[in-house]
Every structure is written in structure tokens, then in C-alpha cells.
Amino acid sequence: MASFVSFPRLGASARIFPSLICVRCRRSFSSSTAFHSGHNRWSKIRHEKGAADQKKTAQRNTFAKHLTLYSRLYGPDPNMNPQLASVIATAKKAGMPKANIDVAIARGQGKSSTGGGLETATLEVMMPSSSAAMVIDIESDNKQRSLKDLRVIVKKYNGNVTPTAFLFTRLGRTVLMSKGEGAAAGDFDDIFMQAVDAGAEDVEQDDDGNVVLWTQPNVTHQVAQMLAAALGMEIHSSDIVYSPTSDKVKLDEAEAASSLSALLAAVREYPDVQAVYANVEKGDVSEEVWKTVEEHLDVDIDDRRS
Numbered sequence: 059m060a061s062f063v064s065f066p067r068l069g070a071s072a073r074i075f076p077s078l079i080c081v082r083c084r085r086s087f088s089s090s091t092a093f094h095s096g097h098n099r100w101s102k103i104r105h106e107k108g109a110a111d112q113k114k115t116a117q118r119n120t121f122a123k124h125l126t127l128y129s130r131l132y133g134p135d136p137n138m139n140p141q142l143a144s145v146i147a148t149a150k151k152a153g154m155p156k157a158n159i160d161v162a163i164a165r166g167q168g169k170s171s172t173g174g175g176l177e178t179a180t181l182e183v184m185m186p187s188s189s190a191a192m193v194i195d196i197e198s199d200n201k202q203r204s205l206k207d208l209r210v211i212v213k214k215y216n217g218n219v220t221p222t223a224f225l226f227t228r229l230g231r232t233v234l235m236s237k238g239e240g241a242a243a244g245d246f247d248d249i250f251m252q253a254v255d256a257g258a259e260d261v262e263q264d265d266d267g268n269v270v271l272w273t274q275p276n277v278t279h280q281v282a283q284m285l286a287a288a289l290g291m292e293i294h295s296s297d298i299v300y301s302p303t304s305d306k307v308k309l310d311e312a313e314a315a316s317s318l319s320a321l322l323a324a325v326r327e328y329p330d331v332q333a334v335y336a337n338v339e340k341g342d343v344s345e346e347v348w349k350t351v352e353e354h355l356d357v358d359i360d361d362r363r364s
Contacts, residue, residue: 121149122162129166170199177201182222188314191222193300195333204330215321226300230278232271234291300335308341322354
């Protein structure tokens with residue numbers, strides 16, 4: 059009859075006869091600190107890369123808006139349009155692909171990069187985790203495709219497509235800035251009177267001395283060009299925006315703010331999205347967390363009219 063020799067489990071051997079196992083071998087049975095260290099390091103790298111990618115996307119969106127604006131106002135030829143030429147040079151230096159630049163310039167002419175006409179549309183979204191309402195502006199050569207794609211993105215990030223436009227009012231908003239460093243914008247009272255005479259409904263001055271004009275949507279670009287010429291100022295931006303009509307939602311929870319930021323970042327990655335508006339403001343979340351939300355929105359929070 060065959061006999062069998064029973065060996066104690068290795069873990070038990072280590073406890074009973076510790077001297078029989080070398081130090082190096084004993085280390086291999088210890089907790090996997092090295093794995094967790096590497097895991098944490100990768101998590102940190104991934105987080106930093108994600109933040110850098112979001113920053114790059116926000117920067118490219120800003121370039122695209124200015125390229126579209128100057129193309130619409132002064133024409134698509136940079137040789138005849140110094141404002142457009144300046145933005146093109148800056149965008150290229152920052153690494154914006156030529157294809158993206160061409161698309162933005164074409165949009166200013168109401169065309170796609172292939173020369174086809176563009177359709178406009180909006181998608182209204184509510185984020186349940188924060189009760190934030192959003193309106194997404196779209197320009198596309200196939201708006202049904204774009205709306206379908208964006209609905210998928212919204213659902214993926216736990217948002218709901220539902221009516222929200224009633225929480226906003228449609229307004230024209232133009233920002234005029236002084237030409238050159240150190241140039242003065244002039245007496246604000248005089249600017250205010252000229253702006254009202256030109257058709258502006260309200261006029262503000264921001265912390266940088268820029269003049270902010272609020273108008274009805276149908277006269278926005280006309281008033282912008284008239285005032286810029288009369289005051290000797292440059293048009294920094296001129297858009298038809300959605301401005302919240304009631305109290306904005308305060309972001310108090312970091313988790314809810316992060317969920318909103320993730321949705322906004324994904325939406326802004328979609329090429330046909332032109333603007334995103336939301337009725338939110340900073341609550342108890344940190345400045346760092348708040349910035350990840352604010353950088354994806356198209357109107358500075360402090361400049362919104364309630």
C-alpha cells in the first residue's frame with residue numbers, strides 16, 4: 059500500500075519554521091505594497107492627463123469661437139482680416155490642428171468644412187445629481203445625427219434629456235475690449251449712452267475694463283459692430299446666449315460637481331457643439347472643483363444676468 063507524506067502548508071511552515079525560509083522568500087509572501095504603489099501612481103498620472111486633456115479642449119473651444127466670430131464679422135480670408143489672422147497664428151502655436159481651424163472658419167460663413175450648409179439645434183438637459191439645467195447649442199450638417207449622438211453621451215453620464223429652456227432667456231451678449239495694452243475704454247457714462255442709443259438694453263463693465271453689451275438677439279451683431287467702430291474698441295466676443303431667468307443652482311457637493319464636469323467635458327468634445335449654458339454657480343465646493351465646471355461653460359458666471 060502506497061504511503062503519502064503530508065507537508066504543511068507553506069504559510070504554516072513559515073510560522074513554525076521561520077528559519078527555514080530565507081528573508082527574500084519571506085518578503086514575497088508579504089502584502090503587495092508595490093502593486094498598490096504602482097496603481098496609485100498610475101491613477102495620479104491618469105488624473106493629471108485627464109485634467110490636461112480637459113484644459114486643452116477648453117482652449118481649443120475658445121480658439122474656435124474666436125475664429126468663427128472673426129470669420130463671420132470680417133470674412134474668411136486672413137489676408138484681408140487681421141483679427142482672424144492673429145487668432146489663426148495663436149491657435150497654430152498652441153497646437154490646434156489645421157482641420158479644426160478650417161472647420162471653425164467655415165462655420166463663420168454658415169458652412170461645414172465640405173462646403174455644405176449648417177443647421178442649428180438645441181438639446182435641453184437636466185443633471186439629476188445636482189439639479190443643474192443645461193442648454194446645448196449645436197451647428198451641424200446633419201442635426202438629427204448630432205442630436206442622436208449627444209443623447210447617447212448625456213445618457214452615458216447619467217443626464218436626462220428634458221425641457222429646460224424655460225429656465226433661461228435668450229439674449230445677445232457682446233464683449234468689447236480696448237485696442238492695445240494700456241488703452242483706456244473711455245468714460246463709462248458716455249459709453250453707456252452711446253450703447254443705449256445704438257440699441258443695447260443694458261451695459262456693464264467687467265473687472266478688466268471690458269464693456270459688456272446686452273441686446274435683443276436680432277440686433278446683437280449690428281450693435282456690436284456699430285459700437286466697436288464708434289468707440290474704437292475690438293469685439294472680443296459676440297454671441298446669442300441663454301441666460302438663467304431664476305436663482306442659479308449652487309454646487310455644494312464635490313461628487314455632484316464632478317459628475318456635472320464629466321458630462322460637460324464629454325459634450326464639449328463633440329465637434330458640432332458650439333456652446334453650453336447652465337444655471338449653476340459655486341456653492342461649498344472648492345475653487346479647484348468649481349473651475350472644472352466653469353471652464354466648460356460659455357458665459358462667465360459673474361456676467362450672467364438673472
